[in-house]
Amino acid sequence: MLPNIPVAPLQPLRLPWLNTIQAAILRLDLIDPLLSGNKWFKLRHHLQQASQARAPGLISLGGNHSNHLHALAAAGKRLGFATAGLLRGHPQDTPTVRDLQALGMALHWLGYGGYRARHEAGFWEPWQARYPGWHCIPEGGGGVAGAAGCALIVEQARSQLAALGWRGYDGWWLAAGTGTTLAGLVLAEAGAHVVHGALAVPLDHGVPQTVAELAGLHGYQLHDACRGGFGKFDDELLAFIELSERQSGVPFEALYTGKALMALREQVEAGAFAPGTRLIFLHTGGLQGRRGYL
Ligand SMILES: *Cc1c(COP(=O)(O)O)cnc(C)c1O
Numbered sequence: 354m355l356p357n358i359p360v361a362p363l364q365p366l367r368l369p370w371l372n373t374i375q376a377a378i379l380r381l382d383l384i385d386p387l388l389s390g391n392k393w394f395k396l397r398h399h400l401q402q403a404s405q406a407r408a409p410g411l412i413s414l415g416g417n418h419s420n421h422l423h424a425l426a427a428a429g430k431r432l433g434f435a436t437a438g439l440l441r442g443h444p445q446d447t448p449t450v451r452d453l454q455a456l457g458m459a460l461h462w463l464g465y466g467g468y469r470a471r472h473e474a475g476f477w478e479p480w481q482a483r484y485p486g487w488h489c490i491p492e493g494g495g496g497v498a499g500a501a502g503c504a505l506i507v508e509q510a511r512s513q514l515a516a517l518g519w520r521g522y523d524g525w526w527l528a529a530g531t532g533t534t535l536a537g538l539v540l541a542e543a544g545a546h547v548v549h550g551a552l553a554v555p556l557d558h559g560v561p562q563t564v565a566e567l568a569g570l571h572g573y574q575l576h577d578a579c580r581g582g583f584g585k586f587d588d589e590l591l592a593f594i595e596l597s598e599r600q601s602g603v604p605f606e607a608l609y610t611g612k613a614l615m616a617l618r619e620q621v622e623a624g625a626f627a628p629g630t631r632l633i634f635l636h637t638g639g640l641q642g643r644r645g646y647l
Contacts, residue, residue: 402498423453500537525548543572549573
């Protein structure tokens with residue numbers, strides 16, 4: 354059985370620069386206090402696979418502010434799986450790491466070199482020996498299973514259009530890290546509406562390849578939104594987030610959602626969208642991570 358996920362509210366998004374187009378925001382940040390954002394959707398099929406295989410636990414990897422490990426630890430605790438996390442770098446004490454420990458996740462720090470080896474053949478072997486039968490999840494919850502879980506995001510939005518007074522919509526706008534969530538939306542839309550991905554990582558980090566492998570070459574557009582690199586923030590971005598939060602009443606963080614919103618403003622101001630275009634901005638969550646850096 355696929356775990357149920359509460360319906361994320363679809364709300365009007367009001368910002369002064371969104372004056373020529375109509376925007377709504379699907380608040381994945383509000384679905385659950387612990388298990389929030391796109392990571393819960395990306396984990397859905399992995400959790401189902403682990404349960405079908407009667408795996409005693411789930412193991413995955415990430416950084417010390419990782420929204421993915423945070424969601425995995427919370428899901429494991431709630432659904433009764435043990436969890437283990439392989440972390441980049443050396444032991445650090447961040448709010449996220451403290452939560453992982455409190456949620457019962459076993460943590461292993463791989464250093465930087467050890468973490469870089471994560472794509473090499475044989476990387477998982479020692480961990481599979483140490484945790485026999487455990488379900489291994491690629492970084493960020495990626496892959497086919499991760500993308501498949503995101504189809505539910507499209508269903509959730511469509512079920513609320515009428516309540517918003519919209520008869521339809523023209524496209525999606527969301528932040529992309531690995532591109533898995535974006536690919537999931539593209540697959541679910543099957544060409545019905547364009548999906549705009551705002552890249553929170555540099556273009557050479559493999560997002561175009563990931564999306565192409567999972568969802569083909571059509572039905573989406575990629576936009577640079579990384580502002581010099583993943584996890585880099587400048588004063589202009591932080592001021593923009595603060596102002597946008599005040600104007601819209603919606604909280605954003607600086608790694609993904611803030612950068613995606615800023616890239617949307619650039620495109621709107623450049624006239625990329627015809628007047629009256631209706632866009633759904635996907636709030637992918639990630640607010641737990643900002644305790645560590647904002
Ligand atoms: C992980 C994450 C993303 C990126 O999702 P991908 O599926 O890897 O592209 C976007 N926003 C937030 C808040 C995230 O935590």
